[in-house]
Amino acid sequence: MKRLVFEQPGEPRQVLRLQEDVPVPPLQRGEVLIRMLAAPINPSDLMYISGRYGLQPTLPAVPGFEGVGVVESHGGGWLARLRGGRRVAVLGPRLGTWAEYTIASARQVFPVPDAWTDEQAATFFVNPATALAMVRYVLQVPPGEWLLQSAAASEVGKMIIRLAQLYRFRTLNVVRRPEQIEELRRLGADAVLLASGEPLPQQVARLAPQGVRYAVDCVGGELGSQLLAALAPQARCLIYGSLAEAPLQVDPRFLISTGLHIQGFWLARWLRQQNVLRLLRFFRSVRQLIQRGILQSAIAAVYPLEQFRDALDHAQRPGKGGKILLRITSR
Incomplete structure (x- = not known):
């Protein structure tokens, strides 16, 4: 797979590089393998790359805390099996989302409506x-x-x-x-x-x-x-x-x-403190409010993964008018 990776903290444009033909790691029980479609560039992603975020990376690291993709396989477990073949929003995966494939716990993915664009689904979690x-x-x-x-x-x-x-x-x-x-x-x-x-x-x-x-x-x-x-x-x-x-x-x-x-x-941290039923109710509310336009994100531009430096420049520009996304694969 292709992925963006950094081996030391620093200014994102300088330390990020594109890797190709990287093997996909094996799955553990309860995890799902997601072929990523799109992922946003959030301020938290940029702080994570530069070493200024509350969560410190284990290097080398793939950035990207959220995005949207399709579950292609799973490591077992009832919830992971239910997610098979679904298009899902993902938050905080074991591997970052700025890659062709990522791995996440089945608890950290949420099926999204077919009517949503990939761009809107990719921004389901962090801001809303x-x-x-x-x-x-x-x-x-x-x-x-x-x-x-x-x-x-x-x-x-x-x-x-x-x-x-x-x-x-x-x-x-x-x-x-x-x-x-x-x-x-x-x-x-x-x-x-x-x-x-x-x-x-x-x-x-x-x-x-x-x-x-x-x-x-x-x-x-x-x-x-x-x-x-x-x-x-x-x-x-x-x-x-x-x-x-x-x-x-x-x-x-x-x-x-x-x-x-x-x-x-x-x-x-707040999500980790909630039980499963409360989380399901919470994300149902998020989904409903996105559908009503209340929690929708404006999308300013979408860049191919290979043009990540242009995307980073745009994401750090004042008054950009919305979220900047990376298009990783097609449906």
């Missing part, structure tokens, strides 16, 4: 599941409450705006570029704040004088620190990324006096 789990399962934002979020023009940010309309809570959305303001307003954002404007606590206080009790942040650094400072006493904030690659700065006296709750959110 993160958005839904954070606002509905962890924070449980009540109707009428404000939720403050950074990187609101990202795919996760847009999904949260659509979830807010469905579940009737309100969103304060922080963006970096002025041209993103009108786009999010058209999407249904209640308010859009410019990160380069006046300090975030002042902007938030003017729009939500009663205070904001819920927030999600994937930036960190100065912006994430301002976001925390803008929250009401006893507020809850989930940290699910670190795009700024800088630590949060929080005055301990502020935490003591406000009782602010700051919690890290990592989708893979």
Whole structure:
């Protein structure tokens, strides 16, 4: 098989290389062999390659945490047998998804509807599941409450705006570029704040004088620190990324006096904490919300596996307008 691989952490464009004629590893019981069709390039993939992710690779490593493919064989077990021949979305396989074949536990694949495109199915897990789990399962934002979020023009940010309309809570959305303001307003954002404007606590206080009790942040650094400072006493904030690659700065006296709750959110860990029945119900909800357009991902471009460097360049470009995918094999 062909696969992308890196033998040392570093800048993805420099350390990734295409290997050909690599043997497919043997299956273990409960696992399935998946011929990959397409896989997205997520920020977590790029951080994993560069050695800045919470999960460190065993080198040499194949990147790619999610994608879509067809189950071609299995290693035994009732669930693995049920997955045989199905087109499935896969999350966190034993081998990465940026390869012609990957291997995953049957518990980590989910059949997808025939009507879905490969591109939509490839983005089934990471962004939609993160958005839904954070606002509905962890924070449980009540109707009428404000939720403050950074990187609101990202795919996760847009999904949260659509979830807010469905579940009737309100969103304060922080963006970096002025041209993103009108786009999010058209999407249904209640308010859009410019990160380069006046300090975030002042902007938030003017729009939500009663205070904001819920927030999600994937930036960190100065912006994430301002976001925390803008929250009401006893507020809850989930940290699910670190795009700024800088630590949060929080005055301990502020935490003591406000009782602010700051919690890290990592989708893979959250999924491991759920039992099988709850996971099935959760992913049924994700599938239904994708079909309704609420958790759909915009697709900006699709590149053949061999053009991975062009794909990496596009994925790291500001304002790319959606997800960048690798097309690995055809149906």
